[in-house]
Amino acid sequence: MAHPSQLGFQDAASPVMEELLHFHDHALMIVFLISTLVLYIILAMVSTKLTNKYILDSQEIEIIWTVLPAIILILIALPSLRILYLMDEINDPHLTIKAMGHQWYWSYEYTDYEALGFDSYMIPTQDLTPGQFRLLETDHRMVIPVESPIRVLVSAEDVLHSWAVPSLGVKMDAVPGRLNQTAFITSRPGLFYGQCSEICGANHSFMPIVVEAVPLEHFENWSSLMLEDA
Amino acid sequence: MSGEEEESKNKGFRLLGILDVQNTPCARDAILHGAGGSLAAGLLHFLATSRVKRSFDVGFAGFMLTTLGSWFYCRINNAKLRVQQRMIQDGMKNKVMYEGTVLDPTNKSRAETPSSPS
Numbered sequence: 001m002a003h004p005s006q007l008g009f010q011d012a013a014s015p016v017m018e019e020l021l022h023f024h025d026h027a028l029m030i031v032f033l034i035s036t037l038v039l040y041i042i043l044a045m046v047s048t049k050l051t052n053k054y055i056l057d058s059q060e061i062e063i064i065w066t067v068l069p070a071i072i073l074i075l076i077a078l079p080s081l082r083i084l085y086l087m088d089e090i091n092d093p094h095l096t097i098k099a100m101g102h103q104w105y106w107s108y109e110y111t112d113y114e115a116l117g118f119d120s121y122m123i124p125t126q127d128l129t130p131g132q133f134r135l136l137e138t139d140h141r142m143v144i145p146v147e148s149p150i151r152v153l154v155s156a157e158d159v160l161h162s163w164a165v166p167s168l169g170v171k172m173d174a175v176p177g178r179l180n181q182t183a184f185i186t187s188r189p190g191l192f193y194g195q196c197s198e199i200c201g202a203n204h205s206f207m208p209i210v211v212e213a214v215p216l217e218h219f220e221n222w223s224s225l226m227l228e229d230a
Numbered sequence: 231m232s233g234e235e236e237e238s239k240n241k242g243f244r245l246l247g248i249l250d251v252q253n254t255p256c257a258r259d260a261i262l263h264g265a266g267g268s269l270a271a272g273l274l275h276f277l278a279t280s281r282v283k284r285s286f287d288v289g290f291a292g293f294m295l296t297t298l299g300s301w302f303y304c305r306i307n308n309a310k311l312r313v314q315q316r317m318i319q320d321g322m323k324n325k326v327m328y329e330g331t332v333l334d335p336t337n338k339s340r341a342e343t344p345s346s347p348s
Contacts, residue, residue: 008250022309025254029301032249033294039246040290044283 001133001193002166010167013192013213014184017169019083027076034072087169093151093183097142101154101161101174101196104203108142114227122206135205136193141212145219146189154180159201165194165211173198186213256304260297267296 002010012018098109102119110116123137144150154163156174163182164171172182186192194209214222244250251257272289276282328334 007244008253022305025257026305028249028254029257029260029297032246033297035246035248037290037294044287 001136001191012169013167013186013188013190014169015187016083016087016184017167018187019086020169023079023083026079030072030076091149091183091185094148095144096151096153097144098153098155099142099163099174099209101156101158101163101200101207103158103201104196104207106138106142106161106163106196106207106209108140110223114223116223116226116230118226118230120210122208133193136195136208136210138208138210141191141210143212143214143219143222144186145216146186146213148216149183149185151181151183154182160198161200161207162197163194163209164197165192165209167192168194168211170194171197186211189213189215255308256301259304260301263300264293264297268293271296 009017009021009024012021095110096112098111100107100109105119105121107117107119118140120138120140120142122135123132123139125134128134128137152163152170152172154172154174155178156176158176160176161174162171163174168184168186170182170184172180174180190213192211192213194211196204196207196209198204200207243252245261249257249261251261268289271292272285275288276285279285325334325336
């Protein structure tokens with residue numbers, strides 16, 4: 001989860017998010033160098049003694065400031081397109097989960113083998129136990145097996161919502177009447193937090209998402225327990 | 231207590247308020263190499279020409295080129311290491327999963343050596 005006053009991304013928990021982090025570092029370094037260049041040019045312009053007002057054109061500098069931005073754009077676009085297509089690869093998911101957005105909670109349906117479904121409400125602040133995170137914890141988490149490709153079908157029952165988990169690099173709009181698909185693989189076990197990312201009413205900020213990645217045996221035990229309780 | 235220490239580490243130093251030099255891989259080395267290259271280029275040009283402003287310009291150009299060069303060199307090496315790491319991880323996983331079966335990757339060497347007729 002994010003820590004207070006965090007500016008950067010959370011640690012990556014999926015290969016796609018790792019690639020996104022690397023691309024972000026790459027683009028940020030280019031942005032930093034361009035900013036440094038502009039700052040230097042401003043300082044040079046302010047302190048120059050060259051005040052010729054009658055220069056009309058200059059082929060050399062016009063070539064430079066046309067070719068250089070084109071090269072910079074290519075340097076940014078190539079890794080960007082690579083990641084774009086990487087994110088769209090079909091990866092033969094082991095499990096399909098439907099995440100349905102409601103006002104103001106998420107419901108998850110595991111219907112591959114048995115009909116398992118449950119609602120996931122935020123735990124109110126007054127009911128938190130020590131060590132739990134305010135506005136992020138839910139009563140039922142979306143449990144998935146670690147290192148398995150997971151397909152999530154996202155939709156909504158009433159208004160627009162958005163299912164987002166930043167550390168997995170996943171965000172997908174939940175549109176009523178439409179089924180959106182996203183997929184991810186968790187690289188490590190753990191708890192991954194997210195929040196609804198599309199304004200959906202008074203309690204938009206109070207319908208978080210918690211993904212719990214566990215080893216396969218634990219996932220099987222959990223699903224058996226959930227089916228018994230249902 | 232440990233959370234407070236982590237927070238003070240994470241707040242780190244950002245160049246121009248955007249580049250987190252401490253936590254971005256290769257950034258610190260690239261900036262340091264750039265600073266060194268800038269100093270070297272600017273100083274050499276000044277010693278050769280005694281032109282102050284132009285030496286600053288050359289120094290800045292040296293900074294840009296050295297930073298970019300060091301950055302891309304480090305990033306390419308890191309990318310190769312990551313690919314190798316993933317291949318090793320997949321190989322270890324396949325070895326554990328398929329050990330003793332036909333698909334065992336270590337069985338290929340045995341399959342390739344011709345067996346003598348009995």
